[in-house]
Structure formats: C-alpha cells, structure tokens
Amino acid sequence: MSDDFANDVAEGLSATPKTLPSKYFYDAAGDDLFIQIMDLPEYYLTRAEMEIFREQTDSLIKALGQRPEKPFELVELGAGDGQKTFHLLKKLLSDGYDFTYVPVDISANVLEHLKNFLKKELPDLKIRIEQGDYFKRLKGLQETAQPRVILYLGSNLGNLTDEKSKAFMEKLSRRLTPGDRLVLGVDKKKSADIVLPAYNDSKGVTAAFNLNLLTRINRDLGGEFKLEQFRHAPEYDEENGIAISYLESLVDQDIIIGALDRTFNFTKGEKIKVEISRKYDLPIIRKIIADTPFEIETVFKDSQDLYLDIVLLRD
Numbered sequence: 001m002s003d004d005f006a007n008d009v010a011e012g013l014s015a016t017p018k019t020l021p022s023k024y025f026y027d028a029a030g031d032d033l034f035i036q037i038m039d040l041p042e043y044y045l046t047r048a049e050m051e052i053f054r055e056q057t058d059s060l061i062k063a064l065g066q067r068p069e070k071p072f073e074l075v076e077l078g079a080g081d082g083q084k085t086f087h088l089l090k091k092l093l094s095d096g097y098d099f100t101y102v103p104v105d106i107s108a109n110v111l112e113h114l115k116n117f118l119k120k121e122l123p124d125l126k127i128r129i130e131q132g133d134y135f136k137r138l139k140g141l142q143e144t145a146q147p148r149v150i151l152y153l154g155s156n157l158g159n160l161t162d163e164k165s166k167a168f169m170e171k172l173s174r175r176l177t178p179g180d181r182l183v184l185g186v187d188k189k190k191s192a193d194i195v196l197p198a199y200n201d202s203k204g205v206t207a208a209f210n211l212n213l214l215t216r217i218n219r220d221l222g223g224e225f226k227l228e229q230f231r232h233a234p235e236y237d238e239e240n241g242i243a244i245s246y247l248e249s250l251v252d253q254d255i256i257i258g259a260l261d262r263t264f265n266f267t268k269g270e271k272i273k274v275e276i277s278r279k280y281d282l283p284i285i286r287k288i289i290a291d292t293p294f295e296i297e298t299v300f301k302d303s304q305d306l307y308l309d310i311v312l313l314r315d
Contacts, residue, residue: 002205002220003071004133005220006259006260008020008021008024008223009217009221009257010260010262013257013262013264013272014224014264015127016272017036017270017271017272018264018271018272018273019246019272019274020213020272020273020274021104022274022275022276023024023106023123023133024213024216025093025209025210025212025272025274025275026106026107026110027107027109027110027200027210027212027213027216028184028257029212029215029216030209030212030213030216031107031109031110033209033212034080034190034209035081035203037098037194037201037205037206037209040138040205040206042197042198042200042201042202042204042284043201044194044198044304044306044307045155045187045306046084046154046304048302048307049084049153049302049307050083050087051302051303051307052300052301052307052309053085053087053088053301053309054087055078055303056093056300057088057091059082059088060088060298060300060309060311061088061091061092061095061097061182063181063297063298063311064149064181064183064311065119065179065181065270065301066072066097066147066149067098068095068096068097068098068225069184070147071098071099071100071101071146072097072098072100072146072147072148072149073097073099073100073144073146073147073148073149073222074089074092074099074100074101074102074148074149074151074152075102075104075135075147075148075149075151076101076102076104076151076152076153076164077104077137077150077151077152077153077156078104078105078106078134078152078153079104079105079110079114079151080105080110080114080154080266081110081113081117082103082117082118082156082297083116083237083308085101085153086118086121086122086154089101089122089125090121090122093122093125095308097269099212100126100127100128101118101126101127101128102126102127102128102129102130103120103127103129103130103147104129104130104132104137105130105131105133105134105218106131106132106133106134107131108131108252110286111129111131114129115127115129115308128143129298129304135168141256143226145288147177147179147180148176148177148180148181149181149182149183149185150172150180150181150182150183151182151185152172152177152182152183152184152185153185153309154184154185155185155187155277155278155307156185156278157184157186157278157280158186158187158273158277158278158279158280159259159277159278160276160278161276161278162185162278162287162288165278165288166167166288166289166290166291166292169289169292169294170291170292171250173257173292173314174295176314176315177260178201178293178313178314179286179313179314180313180314181311181312181314182310182311182312182314183292183298183309183310183311183312183314184285184310184312185307185308185309186279186285186307186308186310187277187280187306187307187308187311188278188279188280188305188306188307188308189241189279189280189281189284189300190279190306191238192236192238194242194306195236195238195243195279196234196236197232198243199234199236199243199277200234206232206234206282207231207232207244210232210245210247210274210275211227211230211232213246213247213274214227214230215227216283217257220259221258221259221260222255222256222259223255223256223257223258224258225256226253226307227256229249229250229251229253230248230249230250231247231248231250232246232247232248233245233246233247233248233271234246240268241279241280241281241284242276242277242278242279243273243277243278243279243280244273244275244276244277245275245276245277246271246272246273246274247272247274248270248271248272249266249267249268249269249270249271251266251270252266252268253265253266254266272312280308282296282299282308282310283308289312293312293314293315294312294313294315295312295313295315296310296311296312297311297312297313298311299311299312
C-alpha cells in the first residue's frame with residue numbers, strides 16, 4: 001500500500017491539473033469521518049439506499065434469482081460498515097439461504113470492525129473477508145462453480161468517469177459467468193440544491209474528511225502540507241450530473257514531501273481534484289453497460305425517488 005500510495009501521490013501532484021485518488025481517504029480517521037458523514041442530515045445517499053434494503057428486502061432477494069437450497073457467493077465490493085447489507089444478510093439467513101458473504105474493502109480497519117459486528121449479530125453467517133483495492137481484487141476473485149451475486153453499492157461507481165465505468169463494468173463482467181447478477185447502487189441526477197449540501201455539510205465534516213487526505217500524506221509520506229492553507233471546494237454540474245470535490249490552495253506555496261524527495265508548487269486558487277461523484281439516470285447506465293453482457297432486470301428506488309438500486313443479469 002505504501003509504495004502504491006507514494007507512486008499515486010507523486011503521479012497525481014505532478015499532473016496538470018493536480019489530482020489525488022479518493023480511495024486514499026480511508027485510513028482509520030477517514031473511516032470514522034465517513035461514518036459521521038453518512039449520519040449527516042444533508043447526506044441523503046445512505047438513507048435512501050438504506051430504505052431500499054430495509055423496506056424492500058423480500059423483493060430484492062427475489063430479484064437476486066437464487067434458490068435457498070443452492071449455495072452461492074454474495075460478494076460486496078467496497079463493503080464499508082455493512083449497515084445496509086446487514087438487512088439483506090439477516091433476511092437471507094432467516095429464509096434459509098445457503099450462501100457465503102465475501103466483503104471486499106481497501107480498509108483493513110473497516111473489515112475488522114465489520115467481521116466482529118457480523119460474528120456477534122449473525123453468528124451463523126459464513127463470511128470470508130478480502131482486504132485490498134477492489135479493482136485489483138477483481139482479478140483474484142476465486143474461480144467457483146457456485147453462482148455469484150455482486151453488490152456494488154453506495155454509488156461507488158460514481159467515483160469513476162463514464163469511460164472508466166465502462167471499462168470497470170466490462171472487466172467485472174469477465175469475472176462473472178452467465179446467470180450471475182450485480183446489484184448496482186447509484187445516485188440519481190437531481191438539482192444542485194439537493195446535491196451540493198451532501199458534499200459541503202454545515203458542520204464541516206466532509207471538509208475534514210477530504211482534508212484528512214493531506215494529513216495522511218504528511219503522516220505516511222513525510223509531507224509538509226499546512227491544512228489551514230487549503231480549503232474544501234465542491235462543485236456540481238447540474239446539467240451533466242457530475243459533482244467534483246477539490247482541495248484549493250489559499251496561497252502561493254511550495255510543499256515538500258520527504259518520502260518522494262520532491263517539492264510541489266501550488267499557486268493561489270490552484271485545485272487538487274480528489275473525488276468525482278457521478279449522478280445517473282437509466283439512459284446513462286444503459287450507455288455504460290452497452291458493450292457488456294449485462295442487462296437490466298429490475299430497478300428499485302426509494303420513496304423520494306433520489307436513488308436507484310439496479311439488478312443486472314450477466315448474460
């Protein structure tokens with residue numbers, strides 16, 4: 001991880017414009033801050049998807065296309081704290097389904113908490129944790145004769161550009177066999193007055209979450225970022241449905257990163273792109289999966305029509 005982190009930071013801060021990968025938000029402090037974000041009144045995404053998993057569990061299970069007596073794997077990419085998935089896991093167990101839950105996450109800290117929580121709450125659950133970047137873990141998904149259901153929730157797809165989403169979905173489809181399914185959770189396109197506060201909350205938790213990335217560079221790579229000389233600066237293109245989070249330099253400054261033996265120059269107002277949060281509608285999803293063997297089977301939405309969980313069949 002440290003070599004990947006160093007290489008990605010060096011590459012991103014040398015680029016024009018500057019970027020940093022959002023996957024590095026998630027150290028122990030970042031995990032805690034993101035849990036706080038999910039509880040914020042402005043952050044509707046988690047509540048909307050939680051409602052789908054809590055209120056439409058039976059219909060969702062039916063849409064997975066599995067039989068109780070036939071074993072299958074339930075693989076969750078970017079599992080996080082597993083709170084949404086818990087409702088699904090609990091109901092699958094109570095209905096007598098034979099399955100193994102495989103949470104995949106870049107954060108070992110999150111996976112340890114998730115494993116301990118599930119062992120306590122669902123002691124009969126069969127679980128196999130997989131730690132690492134799930135884009136890389138896709139290459140190592142075990143060959144199995146069992147059917148697979150992949151969960152890709154939390155609008156994590158929205159952290160990619162459409163071109164990278166197409167490539168990701170194509171790679172994922174090659175790791176699955178005909179009859180496997182993917183549950184894809186995505187945030188819907190909507191007005192800026194709803195979207196922007198979700199990425200710029202009144203308590204400043206999201207700002208702290210994003211700025212923690214600079215703290216991590218300071219700690220792990222010997223960086224000399226002064227957090228007070230940067231600000232969290234989100235933007236949203238309502239027409240195209242793309243939210244982008246930046247860290248903006250408030251002054252002209254030179255930043256030394258000791259582990260890289262490099263100095264990076266920032267001008268006042270220069271921005272580091274740290275996250276893209278794409279919003280979707282069904283036509284956009286159809287374009288993304290157009291060159292894959294996925295087809296849309298079932299679409300679930302929350303009561304306020306803010307969010308979609310889409311069940312895709314791998315032909």
